[in-house]
Amino acid sequence: MLTHLTLINFALADHLAIDIEKGFNVLTGETGAGKSLLLDALSACLGERTDTNYVRFGSEKADVTATFSYQDNSAEAIWLKEHELDDESGEIHLRRVIFATGRSKAWINGRPSSLSELKEIGRLLVQLYSQHSQQQLLEPPYPKHWLDRYYNLYEPAQNVRDAYSKWQKDIRQHQAALDAQATRKQRIETLELQLEELEDTVQQDYKEIEQEFDRLSHHEHIMQDCSYSLNALDEAEQNINQEVSSILRRLESHAGRSDQLSEIHASLLNAQSEMEDATANLRQFMDRQSFDPERMEELNTQLEGFHRLARKYRTQPEDLKAEYEQWQTELEQLHQLEDPETLAEQVEVSHQDFLAKAQHLDNIRREGSTSLAKQLTEQVKQLALPEAHFEFKFEPLEQASSEGLSFIQLLFTANKGIPAQPLARVASGGELSRIALVMQVMNAEKTDSEVLVFDEIDVGISGGTAEIVGRLLADLAQHVQILCITHQAQVAAQSDQHLLVKKLQTDPASSTIVDLEEEQRILELARMTGGVEISDTTLQHAKHLRQLKFQHS
Structure with missing residues (x-):
């Protein structure tokens, strides 16, 4: 339940703090007073889109907070625990700050949150119905969606969509197998020939062969330079290792007299150790080297083989092994391709599964539609449409779809003896507004949300009709909390709490909301x-x- 709203520098509100009661709450006020102020602020807290117009003129930011109470084990309580946002106070605090630059920030129970998280928790807390909802009645899918929502047929409807998707996927796989079958044999033969040609070559490492060939090609220069280096390091009369040893002896006697000299001495000791290891490794390397003309010719032949195959298959020599592995994988996949006949059987299995689930959904929709049309008829008759009559019409689709087997229409007549026809074709604007209102109230009876917001949904009605609408909302408010903007006194009179929006002649202009006695x-x-x-x-x-x-x- 919504318990409190705080608005700071939000649109026409300077600083407003409103306590919202349970039951039926209405907002009224003269045109231009800012009746939508409270709902705009609430929508912002629920993660809806905002713009800089929400920031009060002359301010850097707008700040709104909505506070809700909730029951243990409710959907919102479970959501909070899953997101580690539950609060010891047992309340939900949704806060949104909108900056004049266009940016915004959001918090849930004091923790920074994303707008998607605000929307998730918002959908569990609040359902919004607007005066524009009557336009939805004219959209072809609406009767089906309304029927599914009223009877909570979301699960069987989703089962149908999933089964349809599986059936279509199996059809595509079967067709792919048929297409592949024609070229499959030829491609297998090509791959087998290519793999056979590369098999011996890719067992060798191109990089290692190339490096060894390069080393043998430069054997004489390598040995000359290594000999010179070894002589300078260890074999000459004044070699580097001896000079380093001499330096170390001279510095050792002074190392204790200076921390810096001690560090230098230690560094040179390490360098001497590294040089001695390098000298030993160099001598070992030279001892193991020998020039083998036959080996060099063998390596040259291997490299020529790599380059020939690389040119043939238009790749780099070092990439031949990767090509070989890719061809192996493709060949394995071609061998594993299912037989088209087997896939055809799977298509039929998934088709029958779809038809069974779609037929089940169609049956329960048809069963529920009669009762729902009767309820809608009785409710609408109270709104100055005494001869109103509704019925659902199910027309088989030429081709089954993910939405089921039938196109569902809501038929209506307002006159006795006149056959019912599609709603969009025969209902006037006034009739549509009343029908939309009743359908929204019937939907609201089935919602899990504890807060329902009605934004001027009583436009186009008056007198006794408005009084009945007020009673409908008042009855509904016995089970849920309702917040309603209205221009109808008959509706407002049925409320438990009456909030009046007033514009104040301040500079700049501002609005306030008063809880009326x-x-x-x-x-x-x-x-x-x-x-x-x-x-x-x-x-x-x-x-x-x-x-x-x-x-x-």
Whole structure:
């Protein structure tokens, strides 16, 4: 349940702190007062898109916080635990800061969070219904989606989509096998010939062969330079190793007199050790070297083989082994290709699985549609449409799809004796708004969210119809918390909490929200009924509307 909203420098709000009660809450106010202020702030806290217009003129940032209470083991409680965001207070604090530069930041229970996380928790907490929802009724998929949502058919509908996807995948695999079959034999023969030609060559390491050939090619120069180096290091009359030993003896006697000299002496000792090892390795290297013309010719032949094959297969000599392995893999895959007949059998199995699941979904949709159309008819009749009648029409699709076997339409008639026709074709704007309202209320009865927000969904109704809408929302508020922006006094009169949005003549302009006491509520209902000038008649009517609320309770 939404318990508190705080708005700082948000749009027309300078600093607002609003406590929201359980039950049916309405927001009213004159045109331009900023009635959408509270809902815009709530939407921002739920991760919806924002822009710089939300930042109050002259401010660097807007800051909004929404506080919710929740029940243990609820969907939102489980989500918080999974994300390690549960709070000892037993509350959910959603905060959003919007900067004048266009950036924004978000927090959940004090921890920085992403907008996607805000949206995830937001969907569990709040459901929003707007005055534009009637346009959804005209979209072809809407009747099916509404039916599935009302009866919670999401799982069987998803099973159908998954089965359809599997069937289509099997069809593609079968077709690929048929296409491959024609060229498969020829490709296998080509690969086997290529692998046979490369088999002996790739057993050798091109880099090692190249290096050994290069070393033999430069054998004389290598030995000359190594001999000179060994002589300078250890065999000449004044060799480097002796000179280093002499330096070490001279410095050793002074090492204890200076830390720096001690470090230098230690470094030279290490260098002497390295040089002695290098000298021994150099002597060992020279002892093992010998020039073998036959080996050099053998290496040259091997290199020529690498280069010939590299030219043939248009690659580099060092990449031949990788090519060989890739061809091996391709050959194995070709040998493992399933027989098209086996795949054809799998296509039929997955097709039958799809048909079974799709038929099951179609059956339960048809079973539920009769009762749902009857409920919708009874509810809409109360809204000044006494002859309203609804029915669902299932038309078999020419080709089954991931959505099922039937195209589902919602048919409607407002006149006795006139056959029902597709809603979009026969319903007027006023009728659509009332139908959309009832469908939203029926959906809301099935929601798991504890907060429902209705944004001017009563546009286009008045009088007794508006009074019935108010009762519908009041009844619904026995089970969930409702926040509703309305222009209808008959709707507002049924509320448990009445919030009035007022524009203040400050500089810059600002809005405030007032929680009305009973006498103030009567005055606001009178204003909504009769305009700026409040007469005894409008006051009496406003009092009567409130009495109807208590009588209905």
